[in-house]
Amino acid sequence: MSHSPLKPGAAFAFRKTMTVAEQAMFTGISGNLGGLYVDAVRAKKAGASNMVAFELAVGGLATTCLSQLGGPTRRIGSIALNFAAPVIVGDSVEAKAEIVEVAGDEATCRVTCTLSPSGAIVVDGTAMLVPFAKG
Numbered sequence: 001m002s003h004s005p006l007k008p009g010a011a012f013a014f015r016k017t018m019t020v021a022e023q024a025m026f027t028g029i030s031g032n033l034g035g036l037y038v039d040a041v042r043a044k045k046a047g048a049s050n051m052v053a054f055e056l057a058v059g060g061l062a063t064t065c066l067s068q069l070g071g072p073t074r075r076i077g078s079i080a081l082n083f084a085a086p087v088i089v090g091d092s093v094e095a096k097a098e099i100v101e102v103a104g105d106e107a108t109c110r111v112t113c114t115l116s117p118s119g120a121i122v123v124d125g126t127a128m129l130v131p132f133a134k135g
Contacts, residue, residue: 006107011098012068018053053087065097070129077130092116
């Protein structure tokens with residue numbers, strides 16, 4: 001199987017707003033009924049301005065970037081994310097992935113998610129792109 005070339009420095013960014021509708025869908029998908037995520041009143045009592053967006057939904061935006069960098073013949077082999085700060089439902093987030101190292105058909109990527117337009121980092125970490133199938 002032919003793989004497209006991976007190049008250090010290649011990057012892709014994706015921006016979107018974390019919506020109430022998507023929060024509800026992710027609640028159903030994850031089964032997480034934690035008060036910070038599903039109850040604006042509880043979230044406000046905890047000091048947030050609204051419900052907190054699910055961390056994995058925010059980090060999941062980076063998978064769009066990784067998919068674009070890896071192309072149709074690669075998948076995410078591993079991902080490690082640090083959640084530096086909460087994201088509030090209604091916030092806009094820009095996810096970015098950048099290839100930092102290539103070894104054969106695999107690439108190590110830096111992943112970041114920042115609040116838009118402030119640029120405050122809310123997620124950062126690393127991911128490995130690997131061939132979908134060997135051979």
